[in-house]
Amino acid sequence: MVGIVGYGVYVPRYRIKTSDIAEVWGEDSARIGKGLGVFEKSVPGPDEDVATISVEAARNAVKRAQIDPTDIGAIYVGSESHPYAVKPTGTIVAEAIGCSHDMTCADYEFACKAGTAAIQTTMGLVKSKMIKIGLAIGSDTAQGRPGDALEYSAAAGGAAFLIGMKNIIATINETVSFTTDTPDFWRREGEDFPSHGARFTGEPAYFRHVGEGAKSLFKKTNTTVDDYDYFVFHMPNGKFPLAMGAELNVPPEKLEDSLVVRYIGNTYSGSAMIGLARILDIAKPESRIFMVAYGSGAGSDAFSITVEDAIEDRRGEVPTVDDYIERKTYVDYSIYAKYRRKIKD
C-alpha cells in the first residue's frame, strides 16, 4: 500500500500574541483569542521564507524516514507565498536536501490545500511506479493586511511528507477531493495581501467543502466517525474545525489533539498537514486518522490514514510539532511589523 514513509515539520520560533495585535487596532484584546480560538501565531524571522521553511521540514522528514534523498523522484511544494512568482521553490529544496538531478519538480498553489494536493500527486506517481518516493510539502508565510481579520491568524510554518510504498509508518487508505469554483478568498498577481469574502468564507466555502469532502470519504471507505480515533480539519482559526466537527458529530476529544492553530495560528498550506503531523507524533500503531484539508477557491482533500507499527521506531530522531510549538520567542507588534516587512521606506 502507498503511505507515509516519513514526515517533518518546521515552525519559525517567533510568536506574537493575538491580544497584542488587537491592542494596536483598538479591538477587545481580552476577547480576541477566545473569540477566534487563536491565542498566538508564529512569525517568520527576517531571513525566513517558504524556501527555508520547506527545506527545514524536508530535512526532518528525510531524517525520520531514514531514506537516501536520491531515491526521491518528485518534489511538489504547495504554498501561496512562494518567494518567486516565476522560479520554483522545489528546486531549492531538492538541492538543499541532496536529491539527484534525475527527478521532477513543480510548485503548487491551491490556497491552503496545495500541500495535500501535492500528497495526492505523489501518491499517484508512487502507485503507478513512476517514482519510488515523492516529497510533498505544504508551507507558507501567510499574509494578512494590517488591521484585517486575517492578521490575527495568518502565520508561518510548513510540513513535509515523504510518500512511498516501502517501510511506511502510516498507510493512506483512501483519498477523495471535492472541488468547485467558489471565490471566497483570493490574491491577484502583484498584490501584497489577499482579499476575502468575510462571512462568505464560512458556510458556502469552508463548511460546504470540508463537509462534502468528509461525507464523500466516509461513503467511499464505507466508514463512520466511530471507525476513527483522530480527526484533522483545516484550521483557518480555532472555531471552524470545532464547528465542522460538531456538524459531523465528531466527539471533541477526537479533534482536540490536532488543533495546533491555537498556538501557532493558521499556517495555510501547512495547517492541516502540521495538524496531521501532531497526531502522527502521538498516535499508537493501528490508530485511524481522518483528515480533510481545505483550500479557498475552493476545494477539499480528504484522507483516511492508518498508523503502522514502524512509526514507533521513527520517533525521537527529529523535533516533534510540540517541540516547535514550545520553542518560542515573543515579539511585539513593531518587531512583527518589521519582520513581516509591513514597514516600508
Place this chain on the structure above:
Amino acid sequence: MSNRVAIIGVGMNKFGELWDQNLRDITLEAGMYAIFDSGVRGADIDGIVIGNMSAGRFTGQEHLGAQAADMGGLGDMPAYSVEAACASGGAAVRHAYMAIKSGEHKVMLVLGTEKMSDVNQTEAMNTISVAADWEWEGMFGATFPALYAFMARRHMMEYGTTEEQLAKPTVKNHANAAHNPWAQFQRPVPIGVVMNSGLLADPLRVLHSAPITDGAAGLVMCSEDLAKKYTDTPVYIEASEQNSDTLALHDRPSITRMDAVIKSTRSALQEAMLEITDIDVFELHDSFSIGEIILTEDVGIAKKGEGGKALDEGITEIGGKFPVNTSGGLKARGHPVGATGVAQIVELALQLRGDAEKRQVDGAEKALAVNIGGTGATSIVHILGR
C-alpha cells in the same frame, strides 16, 4: 365600510445569508408564495409595488418593478419600487393601500426585498448609513450603531434603563423566532451571551443589533368587495399613517422618543377608532434593542421611560398583555431593510388569521406594526383587523 382594503395572501422566503440565491430569486420566491397563498391568478393582478432601499448599491440592479413583472411572468402592468430607507416595505404597503382605496387598482402585489450579503460588510454598513443624514452624521462616522448608542445612553441616563433591560428584547425576540420557520435565527439566546457579546458602540453590543440579511416578503392586497371571492380569512388594513421627523438625530428636541412614531400611532388609532389596549399583537421596529424599548413607550404600551420595566414584567412576551415581535422582530427574523416593513405585515396577517402556529397569540383580532426609517425620520404605522 364598503371600500376597505384587504390582505388576501402572504409569502416570504426564509431569511438569512442566502449565498446561492440572488435578488431576483428571493423576490420571485416571496411573490410566488404570496400569490399561491391568495389564490389569485396572475392575470387578476393589476399592479406591483416594491419596497426596496438600495438594490442599486447592494446588487447593482435597479428598476425592480419591471424586473418583478418580467420574472414573475405577470406581463404588462404598472410596477415600480418605493424607497423610505428601512421603512421602504411599510411605504410599499401604504402605497398599495392608497392605490386600492382610491379605486385606481383592484388587486396589487406588494413586495419588499433586499439582498445585502453580496457586498462586503464595510460597503453594507456604508449603504445603510445613507439612511441617516449623510452630510451631518454619516460622513463624520456616525453609523447607525453610534446613533442608537446615543439614544440608549441618554435613555439610561434619563430613565435608569439598565444594560440587562437593553439585552431583554434580544432574548425575547430570539425565543419567538425559534418558532418562526422563516426567521434567520431560529434559536434562543441566553441573556448572559447577549450581555457579553462584542461592543459595537458603547452601550450597544453585537447582539443588540439586527443582522445583515437577505430576504423578501410579499402580500396580495385587494379591495374588500373582491376579497371574499378569494379567501374566507381576509385581513383588513384598518389604518395606514405616515409621519416624518428631522433626518438628523441632533435636530430633535429629545432623542429618547420618536415623535413621528407617536404622531402616526395616534392618528392610526384614531382612524381605526381603537385604543392602544384594543391591540392584541405588535410588530415594532427593533433594528437595535433600544429601538424596541423606545417604541414600546411611544406607541403607548408602556409609560415614557418604562419600556425596560415592561420587559422585566414580561408584558411584551407571547402570553403577555401586549406581545411584541412574535416573528422574532428585526433582530431574529432578520432585517433585509427594504423587506422588513412587508415582513411585519406578513407576520401580523398570519397572527390574525390564526396561522402563526407555535407563536400564535390566542384570539388576536387587532394588530399594529411600526416600521421606521433611519433613527425615526420616517414612521409608518399600520393597524390590521380581521
